[in-house]
Amino acid sequence: MDSTIDAANSVAATDDPQAAKDAIDAFTDALQTVGKWFQDGEWFLAELVYAGEISKETMKILTPLIEGGTLESIGTIVVGTVAGDLHDLGKNIFISYAKSAGFNVIDLGIDVSTDRFIEAVRVHKPQTLGMSCLLTSTDMEIGKVIEELKRQQLRDQVKVIIGGAALTQQFADGVGADAFAPDAVTGTDIVRKWSSS
Amino acid sequence: MDFKERILTTLNHEEPDRVPVAGFILSQVTSNRILGKQTADFADMLETADLRRGLMDIMNSSWLDMINSALADWFEAAITLGYDANWTIYSQMEVVEEPKFKQGLAMHDIWVRAFELRVDKDGNTAANYVHGLCTTENDWYSWVERNRPLYDELINNVREHHRLMAEKFGDRILAIGSPGSGVFDNTWQPMGFENFCRFVYQKPEFMRKVIEFHTDLLLRHLNAIMDSGVELVVGGDDLGQKTGPLMSPEQMEKLFGESYRRVSEAVHSRKKKLLWHTDGNVYALLDKFVEWGFDGVVSLEPTAGMALGEVREQVGHKLVLVGNLDIAYLLVRGTKEEMEDAVRKAIKDAAKGGGFILSPCNSHSAIDPMRLEWMVEAAHKYGMYPIAI
Numbered sequence: 267m268d269s270t271i272d273a274a275n276s277v278a279a280t281d282d283p284q285a286a287k288d289a290i291d292a293f294t295d296a297l298q299t300v301g302k303w304f305q306d307g308e309w310f311l312a313e314l315v316y317a318g319e320i321s322k323e324t325m326k327i328l329t330p331l332i333e334g335g336t337l338e339s340i341g342t343i344v345v346g347t348v349a350g351d352l353h354d355l356g357k358n359i360f361i362s363y364a365k366s367a368g369f370n371v372i373d374l375g376i377d378v379s380t381d382r383f384i385e386a387v388r389v390h391k392p393q394t395l396g397m398s399c400l401l402t403s404t405d406m407e408i409g410k411v412i413e414e415l416k417r418q419q420l421r422d423q424v425k426v427i428i429g430g431a432a433l434t435q436q437f438a439d440g441v442g443a444d445a446f447a448p449d450a451v452t453g454t455d456i457v458r459k460w461s462s463s
Numbered sequence: 464m465d466f467k468e469r470i471l472t473t474l475n476h477e478e479p480d481r482v483p484v485a486g487f488i489l490s491q492v493t494s495n496r497i498l499g500k501q502t503a504d505f506a507d508m509l510e511t512a513d514l515r516r517g518l519m520d521i522m523n524s525s526w527l528d529m530i531n532s533a534l535a536d537w538f539e540a541a542i543t544l545g546y547d548a549n550w551t552i553y554s555q556m557e558v559v560e561e562p563k564f565k566q567g568l569a570m571h572d573i574w575v576r577a578f579e580l581r582v583d584k585d586g587n588t589a590a591n592y593v594h595g596l597c598t599t600e601n602d603w604y605s606w607v608e609r610n611r612p613l614y615d616e617l618i619n620n621v622r623e624h625h626r627l628m629a630e631k632f633g634d635r636i637l638a639i640g641s642p643g644s645g646v647f648d649n650t651w652q653p654m655g656f657e658n659f660c661r662f663v664y665q666k667p668e669f670m671r672k673v674i675e676f677h678t679d680l681l682l683r684h685l686n687a688i689m690d691s692g693v694e695l696v697v698g699g700d701d702l703g704q705k706t707g708p709l710m711s712p713e714q715m716e717k718l719f720g721e722s723y724r725r726v727s728e729a730v731h732s733r734k735k736k737l738l739w740h741t742d743g744n745v746y747a748l749l750d751k752f753v754e755w756g757f758d759g760v761v762s763l764e765p766t767a768g769m770a771l772g773e774v775r776e777q778v779g780h781k782l783v784l785v786g787n788l789d790i791a792y793l794l795v796r797g798t799k800e801e802m803e804d805a806v807r808k809a810i811k812d813a814a815k816g817g818g819f820i821l822s823p824c825n826s827h828s829a830i831d832p833m834r835l836e837w838m839v840e841a842a843h844k845y846g847m848y849p850i851a852i
Contacts, residue, residue: 268665401827
């Protein structure tokens with residue numbers, strides 16, 4: 267991490283927005299490579315998380331330098347952990363990788379009620395709603411949010427992706443989610459495909 | 464054969480009279496439903512500050528009695544279901560006020576983890592790990608120093624708890640002694656996984672000290688359990704996530720290999736067997752489990768892709784396999800036919816030659832007792848040796 271931070275600080279010292287943009291692009295490519303190695307079973311979660319931590323630190327240094335202080339977004343994702351569940355590791359890894367892929371991510375945090383998910387969809391008009399759930403005892407919260415989206419006629423305006431230890435593809439099919447992500451990198455790949463289609 | 468002979472024969476990779484069934488009922492709602500007892504509904508108490516504080520005081524002043532009482536119910540429920548073995552477990556915790564949590568209470572354990580204490584609509588009390596309490600190296604040393612007097616209390620209570628369980632239930636069911644989490648979980652959870660990953664790369668000497676500390680404490684814990692006379696202990700670290708291990712086998716070996724070997728040697732030196740519980744997809748670690756000296760692996764979570772046939776093919780009879788019944792759907796909402804199919808398949812894939820104990824792959828309060836009965840019925844129906852499926 268130290269050498270990457272040093273390199274980012276060197277770029278920052280030039281005060282050149284284009285150099286910062288180039289560095290961010292290079293970093294994004296590197297993170298995608300990490301993701302691919304993870305999916306191929308060459309790298310493991312600890313390496314994925316550490317790369318995500320390096321990414322967070324690096325982006326903090328480089329992003330303010332580019333014009334407007336924000337990266338150009340390829341889409342908006344609202345994401346949160348469902349009501350009754352306070353776990354956020356998987357969600358946070360997904361956020362790191364989705365941000366590095368160019369998404370604007372609205373993180374609602376943990377223990378997010380159905381009402382807060384619905385309100386965020388109304389306010390931010392995301393292309394994707396991501397819900398995370400580690401506990402089997404809270405998995406039905408996902409179905410409640412999807413039903414409420416339907417009731418409020420918002421379902422066809424947003425794709426729903428779900429992930430977490432308690433969930434399976436079978437569960438996703440049962441509650442009517444658009445996709446199930448077994449891990450954060452696959453989740454990022456899915457939303458990237460949606461944004462380009 | 465009685466339950467004890469059945470389990471011990473299985474652990475030696477020999478065929479007993481029938482496939483044993485074990486579990487870890489860890490929910491008061493589940494045990495009460497099995498035993499026909501009412502579950503105390505004290506969720507409302509948590510809404511009022513004074514009552515909440517009163518409840519907290521009661522829990523803290525009678526922690527050991529409370530755990531002993533809960534475990535006694537869980538054992539009675541396991542016996543009622545017809546299990547051959549059930550886990551016994553003791554963890555040292557303190558209930559504290561935590562306004563950030565919905566019902567205002569947290570539990571801090573002596574390994575410096577924070578759990579949210581929550582009472583759900585069914586009256587079930589659950590404590591779920593949320594985060595660690597130390598984010599820096601200095602924090603960790605401070606907490607260890609602060610908790611030092613509690614470690615002796617833990618060991619004394621562990622010894623007392625397991626002695627009581629063995630005395631009360633030893634003639635009806637085999638107790639699988641468990642210290643709860645192991646060295647890996649006890650290392651990363653107090654600092655959170657992100658900090659842990661940073662420390663692994665940036666502070667390896669600190670990590671070495673943390674791991675050594677937890678290994679020493681775990682060995683004291685396991686010895687206290689074995690003092691009660693249990694034949695079988697189960698250690699536990701969640702080493703896998705849905706698609707693979709949390710860390711590479713090489714990194715696990717470098718960081719934790721020596722620790723796990725010490726644990727195995729300590730258990731084997733007392734002529735006991737050591738199973739290891741881990742959730743997640745752990746195919747890549749199975750060979751390491753054998754190298755580290757584990758006698759078996761517990762959980763084999765089907766929703767993480769663990770299939771008994773593939774596991775048996777990979778490790779042969781070098782490991783006893785325990786678990787594999789799905790708790791996400793099958794034991795919550797599955798049909799009787801689906802249960803029979805799953806049990807039959809598990810027995811077919813893993814039971815030949817012994818070395819297989821049928822069990823739910825984990826435990827939570829939404830597991831349906833009726834489906835646990837179906838599981839035991841199916842095990843008795845299809846699990847008679849010689850296996851003829």
